[in-house]
Amino acid sequence: MSDSSAERTVERTLGHLRTIDAPEPHEQDEPLTLEDLYRRHRMQLIRLAVLLVDDAATAEDVVQDSFAGLYRKWAELRDSSAALGYLRAAVVNRARSVLRRRKTARDYVPPHGVNARSAESVAMLSSEHQAVVDALSTLPHRQREVLVLRYYGGLSEAEISDATGISKGTVKSTASRALESLHRAMQQ
Incomplete structure (x- = not known):
């Protein structure tokens, strides 16, 4: 499997999940309230x-904390259309914090055997x-962040850069290295 074929496979899989999560056509206009964003x-x-x-439980906490943070800042928000970008960046940053805490709390080893996906999403995946x-x-x-934000989140390199706080060039090189690593992992 070449790197381009690995990229197509990742794009197909995470794009499939993105399609499952796509908002209804009538919901695609920008939300006006925090309640709309949440819903x-x-x-x-x-x-x-x-x-x-x-x-899954930690992910729910991360998202809840992100919404709580937005709630505290809602009155200071100049542009409500930027709220979703703020939430995405907050989720990424809080997820990073969780991973850092895991690493310092115990000699962090990624939980390879954990299957945190819902039964519906597992059934829908080939x-x-x-x-x-x-x-x-x-x-x-x-690397996981960049691939997930690119192929699941559907974000551009600039948006990934904003969400993660890394430069566009680093986003591009990280995505390339991630696809190579993914390719190797899938061959094993």
Whole structure:
């Protein structure tokens, strides 16, 4: 499997999950209230967090903390359309914090055997897709973040840069290295 074929496989798998989470056509206009954001994007953000931290309960906490942080800052928000970007960045940052705490609390080893996906999402994935999601859990957290945000989140390099706080060039090189690592992991 070449790197471009690994990229297509990752894009197909995470794109499939993104399609499952796509908002209804009537919900695609920008939410006006925090309640709208919560109702429309909570599950998508939880799935994003699950892909980053490999644990559903922790992912829910990460998203809840992100919404609580936005609630505290809501009055200071100049542009409500930027709220979803703020939430995405908050989820990524809180997921990073979780991973750092895990590493310092115990000599962190990624939980390869954990299957934090819902029964519905597992049933909807083919064996190839399951192999990709399993291989994602073997990647270092930054590489996993970049691939998840790119192919599941559908974000551009600039948006990934904003969400993760790394430069666009680093996003591009990290994605390339991640795809190479994923390719190797899937061949084993």
